[in-house]
Amino acid sequence: MDLRVIYELFKKEIILELRQKYALNGILLYVFSTLYIIFIGFQKITPEAWITLYWIVILFASVNAGAKSFIQEGKGRLLYYYGISSPENIILSKLLYNCILIAVISVIAFIGFLVFFGNVVDKPWNFAIIMLLGSTGLAGVFTMVSAIASKARGSATLMTILSFPVIIPQLLLLIKLSRRAAGMAISNINFDIGYKELIGLACINLIVVIVSFMLFPYLWRD
Amino acid sequence: MPVPARFILHETIRNLYFHVPMWFTMILLFSISVVNSIMYLNKQDEKYDVRQSEYINAGLLFAVCGLLTGMLWARYTWGAWWVFTDPKLNGAAILCLEYFAYVILRGSITDERTKAKVSSVYNIFAAASIIPLIFIIPRLTDSLHPGNGGNPAFSSYDLDNHMRMVFYPAVIGWMSLGLWIAYIRIRIKNLENKILENN
Numbered sequence: 422m423d424l425r426v427i428y429e430l431f432k433k434e435i436i437l438e439l440r441q442k443y444a445l446n447g448i449l450l451y452v453f454s455t456l457y458i459i460f461i462g463f464q465k466i467t468p469e470a471w472i473t474l475y476w477i478v479i480l481f482a483s484v485n486a487g488a489k490s491f492i493q494e495g496k497g498r499l500l501y502y503y504g505i506s507s508p509e510n511i512i513l514s515k516l517l518y519n520c521i522l523i524a525v526i527s528v529i530a531f532i533g534f535l536v537f538f539g540n541v542v543d544k545p546w547n548f549a550i551i552m553l554l555g556s557t558g559l560a561g562v563f564t565m566v567s568a569i570a571s572k573a574r575g576s577a578t579l580m581t582i583l584s585f586p587v588i589i590p591q592l593l594l595l596i597k598l599s600r601r602a603a604g605m606a607i608s609n610i611n612f613d614i615g616y617k618e619l620i621g622l623a624c625i626n627l628i629v630v631i632v633s634f635m636l637f638p639y640l641w642r643d
Numbered sequence: 644m645p646v647p648a649r650f651i652l653h654e655t656i657r658n659l660y661f662h663v664p665m666w667f668t669m670i671l672l673f674s675i676s677v678v679n680s681i682m683y684l685n686k687q688d689e690k691y692d693v694r695q696s697e698y699i700n701a702g703l704l705f706a707v708c709g710l711l712t713g714m715l716w717a718r719y720t721w722g723a724w725w726v727f728t729d730p731k732l733n734g735a736a737i738l739c740l741e742y743f744a745y746v747i748l749r750g751s752i753t754d755e756r757t758k759a760k761v762s763s764v765y766n767i768f769a770a771a772s773i774i775p776l777i778f779i780i781p782r783l784t785d786s787l788h789p790g791n792g793g794n795p796a797f798s799s800y801d802l803d804n805h806m807r808m809v810f811y812p813a814v815i816g817w818m819s820l821g822l823w824i825a826y827i828r829i830r831i832k833n834l835e836n837k838i839l840e841n842n
Contacts, residue, residue: 565768593733
């Protein structure tokens with residue numbers, strides 16, 4: 422593990438992204454077309470639907486973002502990475518890049534939801550923390566599952582099958598936390614912002630990142 | 644064996660001898676499978692791969708049986724086959740999905756060594772993400788399930804000594820049955836591999 426190498430690999434991802442403008446633009450188009458369909462379908466939505474649809478849009482956008490990290494990379498290019506660097510550096514740089522990519526997507530989707538449906542979030546800072554934790558968790562799971570699925574046939578389908586069971590608990594926590602940030606109490610007596618859920622989410626993220634870091638070296642080479 | 648007469652539960656309390664030990668057995672089998680996955684990644688020996696997949700197959704059988712007995716019980720006590728908002732039930736469903744995904748993953752890889760390696764990695768990854776699912780989330784929220792959200796677990800006062808006399812042997816019995824099924828499947832698989840090698 423070498424921070425300088427991780428930084429270089431991370432910079433390479435950003436440069437590639439800026440040069441091809443393929444992943445981010447594609448995902449943005451996806452987010453806005455979905456939003457438009459939701460808008461045509463619903464016209465006006467309740468705060469509960471706002472929160473739920475927001476996370477569903479982020480979920481599918483990040484499946485696409487995550488799939489790019491190993492499935493859509495060419496075999497030759499992966500071979501080149503393995504030649505020049507250690508697996509720990511590669512997985513950490515991919516994780517970092519996906520985390521930032523998904524965070525950017527969730528901010529843009531948030532702006533989209535603001536424009537189309539108005540604001541429902543009472544506590545923007547809480548929501549920002551939730552978004553950050555959410556994008557870390559999604560990035561962690563999708564990066565690792567993308568690495569796993571890239572070894573099998575039919576990897577695009579496999580990606581969703583393998584990742585959704587892992588991601589559902591996180592998503593449930595995220596939706597629950599976001600509801601609180603939007604001022605909706607879960608029960609009549611409980612109005613706190615949900616420290617227990619925040620800590621739970623952070624724990625899951627930590628587990629996912631540590632496990633990916635430990636398992637990737639076994640997975641990377643054929 | 645007589646059982647304590649409890650309001651709503653009545654005779655359905657006997658489901659304790661089936662449902663609970665089945666989930667215990669499943670957790671046992673899946674844990675053994677994870678240990679074998681870790682062993683495979685360290686030793687790269689084919690026998691650990693056979694073991695990890697067969698322990699999962701046997702565990703899945705018990706997961707399905709646990710779900711079915713739970714649903715039957717829920718129909719008579721809660722009045723519904725399934726409650727979609729309940730964290731424990733969702734946890735059980737997600738757990739089953741996760742291990743069915745494992746089976747599909749194994750089916751989609753043809754190369755034996757890649758299959759063993761990739762499925763070991765997914766098994767450990769899935770197990771690590773199951774831990775918060777089973778042990779953290781149900782405790783954060785209310786649940787209809789006994790032992791959560793103010794509902795007493797059976798052990799607190801329902802489980803009297805008569806029931807203990809059946810329950811503990813039932814746990815041992817179901818676990819032995821699970822291990823036995825897994826053991827037989829492993830032997831069959833090893834024999835099949837041997838026949839394939841000889842041909």
